[in-house]
Amino acid sequence: MIHYVGSGHGLSSLAPCQKEMQRCLLERTVGFPENLNWFTIQHAKPRPIPPSIVKSFTCAAKSFFATAHNGASFSESLQLYSSLIQQCIGIKSITDITKIQSHALKRGFHHSLGNKLIDAYLKCGSVVYARKVFDEVPHRHIVAWNSMIASYIRNGRSKEAIDIYQRMVPDGILPDEFTFSSVFKAFSDLGLVHEGQRAHGQSVVLGVGVSNVFVGSALVDMYAKFGKMRDARLVSDQVVGKDVVLFTALIVGYSHHGEDGESLQVFRNMTKKGIEANEYTLSSVLVCCGNLEDLTSGRLIHGLIVKAGLESAVASQTSLLTMYYRCGLVDDSLKVFKQFINPNQVTWTSVIVGLVQNGREEIALLKFRQMLRSSITPNSFTLSSVLRACSSLAMLEQGKQIHAIVMKFGLDIDKYVGAALIDFYGKCGSTEIARSVFNGLLEVDVVSVNSMIYSYAQNGFGHEALQLFSGMKDTGLEPNNVTWLGVLSACNNAGLLEEGCHIFSSARNSGNIELTKDHYACMVDLLGRAGRLKEAEMLINQVNISDVVIWRTLLSACRIHGDVEMAKRVMNRVIDLAPEDGGTHVLLSNLYASTGNWSKVIEMKSAMREMRLKKNPAMSWVDVEREIHTFMAGDWSHPNFRDIREKLEELIEKVKELGYVPDTRFVLQDLDEEKKIRSLYYHSEKLAVAFALWRSNYKNTTIRILKNLRVCGDCHTWMKFVSKIVGRDIIARDVKRFHHFRNGLCSCGDYCWKSCSNSISPWELEAARLVIRLLLWQPCG
DNA sequence: TTAGGGTTAG
Numbered sequence: 001m002i003h004y005v006g007s008g009h010g011l012s013s014l015a016p017c018q019k020e021m022q023r024c025l026l027e028r029t030v031g032f033p034e035n036l037n038w039f040t041i042q043h044a045k046p047r048p049i050p051p052s053i054v055k056s057f058t059c060a061a062k063s064f065f066a067t068a069h070n071g072a073s074f075s076e077s078l079q080l081y082s083s084l085i086q087q088c089i090g091i092k093s094i095t096d097i098t099k100i101q102s103h104a105l106k107r108g109f110h111h112s113l114g115n116k117l118i119d120a121y122l123k124c125g126s127v128v129y130a131r132k133v134f135d136e137v138p139h140r141h142i143v144a145w146n147s148m149i150a151s152y153i154r155n156g157r158s159k160e161a162i163d164i165y166q167r168m169v170p171d172g173i174l175p176d177e178f179t180f181s182s183v184f185k186a187f188s189d190l191g192l193v194h195e196g197q198r199a200h201g202q203s204v205v206l207g208v209g210v211s212n213v214f215v216g217s218a219l220v221d222m223y224a225k226f227g228k229m230r231d232a233r234l235v236s237d238q239v240v241g242k243d244v245v246l247f248t249a250l251i252v253g254y255s256h257h258g259e260d261g262e263s264l265q266v267f268r269n270m271t272k273k274g275i276e277a278n279e280y281t282l283s284s285v286l287v288c289c290g291n292l293e294d295l296t297s298g299r300l301i302h303g304l305i306v307k308a309g310l311e312s313a314v315a316s317q318t319s320l321l322t323m324y325y326r327c328g329l330v331d332d333s334l335k336v337f338k339q340f341i342n343p344n345q346v347t348w349t350s351v352i353v354g355l356v357q358n359g360r361e362e363i364a365l366l367k368f369r370q371m372l373r374s375s376i377t378p379n380s381f382t383l384s385s386v387l388r389a390c391s392s393l394a395m396l397e398q399g400k401q402i403h404a405i406v407m408k409f410g411l412d413i414d415k416y417v418g419a420a421l422i423d424f425y426g427k428c429g430s431t432e433i434a435r436s437v438f439n440g441l442l443e444v445d446v447v448s449v450n451s452m453i454y455s456y457a458q459n460g461f462g463h464e465a466l467q468l469f470s471g472m473k474d475t476g477l478e479p480n481n482v483t484w485l486g487v488l489s490a491c492n493n494a495g496l497l498e499e500g501c502h503i504f505s506s507a508r509n510s511g512n513i514e515l516t517k518d519h520y521a522c523m524v525d526l527l528g529r530a531g532r533l534k535e536a537e538m539l540i541n542q543v544n545i546s547d548v549v550i551w552r553t554l555l556s557a558c559r560i561h562g563d564v565e566m567a568k569r570v571m572n573r574v575i576d577l578a579p580e581d582g583g584t585h586v587l588l589s590n591l592y593a594s595t596g597n598w599s600k601v602i603e604m605k606s607a608m609r610e611m612r613l614k615k616n617p618a619m620s621w622v623d624v625e626r627e628i629h630t631f632m633a634g635d636w637s638h639p640n641f642r643d644i645r646e647k648l649e650e651l652i653e654k655v656k657e658l659g660y661v662p663d664t665r666f667v668l669q670d671l672d673e674e675k676k677i678r679s680l681y682y683h684s685e686k687l688a689v690a691f692a693l694w695r696s697n698y699k700n701t702t703i704r705i706l707k708n709l710r711v712c713g714d715c716h717t718w719m720k721f722v723s724k725i726v727g728r729d730i731i732a733r734d735v736k737r738f739h740h741f742r743n744g745l746c747s748c749g750d751y752c753w754k755s756c757s758n759s760i761s762p763w764e765l766e767a768a769r770l771v772i773r774l775l776l777w778q779p780c781g
Numbered sequence: 782t783t784a785g786g787g788t789t790a791g
Contacts, residue, residue: 086782115782119782119783120782141783146784147782150783150784151783179783180784181784181785182783182784182785184785185785213785214785216785217785218785218786219785220786221785243785244786245785245786247786248785248786249786250786251787252786252787278787280786280788281787283788284786284787287787287788314788315788317788318787322788322789346788346789347788347789350788350789356790379789379790380790382789383790384791385790388791416790416791417790419790448791
């Protein structure tokens, strides 16, 4: 039943309406002079509007003109409005629809056209206007309800979609298969498990179950997104006439929940049934191959993509390059990337991520620059990855430039980028900046807190890490595996034995954390460094973990405390677990060397030669004026070696005056005392510091050193003295942690070099000597 | 006139 509303719809009102329509149409066809009549419009040649549109408008107007004169019936007028609205959809003009709506409203046609108008607004992308009409008109067709729900979901407004869905039954409208195929996504988007299940129940009651493959695949997708793969499978099994979409939803579901093998099985079943995979399926299956590092299947899918002619499809190409880099084939990944004619943001990001994950950080940064040059905007994915590249290379200046780009795009409040920034500044030794980034985050989650705890941990700020950890409870954040490890490592790096033991037992007793070998390794390190070797050994035996890293950690502690007997025992365990491992032999050889057992050292070295094991040469890198310089112990190949040597001699003389005494215990070769002292002087980190000071004599910048092994104990003392005499900060990042040298002291509090045995070690004596010297040296008051 | 699945990060 169609209702007329208002009274102005008769023939008498047609003339002004005609004028109104003429005005609307004239405005639509921009460029027409206003004094033209309908006849001239038919023959006029508009400038900016494409001829096809003008033609359609002219025909519509002609028809309206004719009906107006002949006395248009209600249905004729309605038809004309519908036709005009249809044309507006064609040119996606919301303005024109609004004009037609206002015209129709004056003539009382508004409500009769309600569903048409809703459809038109939605097709032109205006959910707001559509909703306005939806709320105004009394007789909404089921199509209007379904269209509103689908549009809200497409626009990421799932809550409003659910509101509309929940109003259907009270309004006397029963949801149909179109409703359910849309609405389940709204529940999964919002993570509303119970509500989603209830809607599933309602669909069964209404008889709109899985007989429809659209409803079935939407349900499979919803259950998969909830992580309920068993339910997803049960629904899928009931669907008759399964299609490629349903299978893809299942494949993606399994993959997202770590069951990539099952995904591949589903894919095989699908192809067995003769269902052809499309671009969506193939991209998803490639992700599974990448996650499984299953290159054979990955290459097979690559073949299928070529066969299906989908090589140029962007998503499958992106997945292809992702699959190759996850399988470690960076060059193949780059080959795929080269085939892109116009790489998009995701493609650029994928290739950058792949390079960073495979340790090709420098090329990743190069690609990032190319991306910016091709005017592709980086997103939070891209920026967090390039920041990771800068962290790995300790490239402070580059990272700062990327931080500026982050600020430009307003992404410094993003939790992913924020965590990457915190990690970056932490790894570059700038804990204060890391903290200010942390404080500026819009949303703090467990990952950003973990990043901050790690920054503190790496830089020896144990108490700060503990404080942040205890504050987590107030913010309602639950610590995870990574948090416990971070805070344990903070205690370890700062030598907080008691606190570390307390944290470890809390983690063990918390009940909801599964401790991994990393947690145990950290605890063994803490106990071992503190000299509680027996306890450390007992802990390993107690948990019965056969992991080479844990035993090697204990071996390293044996070396610090000179426990040769335990070291031999531990070494046997290490060799059992990793017979080819060179590091173990180096450790034992160093242990013999530090106890002066040179015959054993020679024995070990010849054993290592036979096994063709090599000790990694110690290397240091220093960043001076954005240029990286590499140094090796006793290597004078640097073009400025004369200046470096001169600077080094000068520094050594000055630090000696302040009390520096070379500690030859750190020379692991059998040399006479004088030669030992000379070999200490030319350690790579000393060369790097001397070079940096020579090149930047009159500047007050921080010197940043990166070392591939741990900083040697003698160099550690030497750098403390140097920081005092030159009044400059030195930050040394070694393989384990950071050392901030400032004004004669180090942030590690010398914990790394302190022996915890009962007798006073030479190091403690040296530290005491240093403190006295500094006290004397500093002016009082 | 209305409907379902995919690619990149800690």
